[in-house]
Amino acid sequence: MIKAVLFDLDGTLLNRNESVLHFAERQYNRIIKKTSDISKETYISRFITLDEKGYVWKDKVYQQLVEEFHLAGITWQGLLQDYIEEFPYSCVPFSHLNEMLAQLSSAGLRLGIISNGYGRFQQSNIESLGIKHFFDAILISEWEGLRKPDPAIFLRALQRLEVNPEESLFIGDHPRNDIEAARNVGMLGVWKENSDWSSAGMDYIVKDLAEIPMLIKKLNQDM
Incomplete structure (x- = not known):
């Protein structure tokens, strides 16, 4: 039995797929669009690609995003902390x-x-x-x-x-x-x-x- x-x-x-999509959109609206002119679609797409379905921890993801998009006024550490604190609200x-x-x-x-x-x-x-x-x-x-x-x-x-x-x-x-x-x-x-x-x-x-x-x-x- x-x-x-x-x-x-x-x-x-x-x-997780829907949760990540929801989170990335919220993060873009709260932070990224205020510091960069990249489009929402570009940011979300690249975030999801680098994330590799959760098998890459976000320290590496955010380091890559900051470098690729030349993000100013925000560090990868700050984005990582935002992920840790805010992702549960997107579950x-x-x-x-x-x-x-x-x-x-x-x-x-x-x-x-x-x-x-x-x-x-x-x-x-x-x-x-x-x-x-x-x-x-x-x-x-x-x-x-x-x-x-x-x-x-x-x-x-x-x-x-x-x-x-x-x-x-x-x-x-x-x-x-x-x-x-x-x-x-x-x-x-x-x-x-x-x-x-x-x-x-x-x-x-x-x-x-x-x-x-x-x-x-x-x-x-x-x-």
Whole structure:
């Protein structure tokens, strides 16, 4: 029986693409247009390209932007601090997030998050989504000293939830860091569909978070 469900954050619970787009537009309106004549579209497009879907931390992104666009009156450090402080106000959840978590919680399942990233930043994003109270364990790589796909961070999360790997499933959007890594420790892996990656080799796929409670019900019936 499935007793616990663990989630990735970015691209799984948090619609990161929409959140980044929203943030970059707000940052342009608040800061960039006052110090530069570059267009909003140019700034947003370059920001998203340099960000590389979150795999490049913003210190490097902002250093590049300041250099390329010859931004005056603002430093890359100032832009980075703005990102850290303001991004949580731009967080966009995927549809049916709260309803799905409420259903799983009501069913008695233990819930967890395993996320790569900086601790306080990711914690702020979770709080912004209004979902922190649903989770029994939240592991963020900076605070744990471990990163996905390291098996140790999955095993640590399972230990905190007091469940065995075969009693749990992991839901994420990254084929290697999430699905393959979860499988490697004996968990079931459920892929949250993401157009950036191929679905090849995925045993279980959900397009919408609303599908998850029914999938778990079916898995428990088949076990």
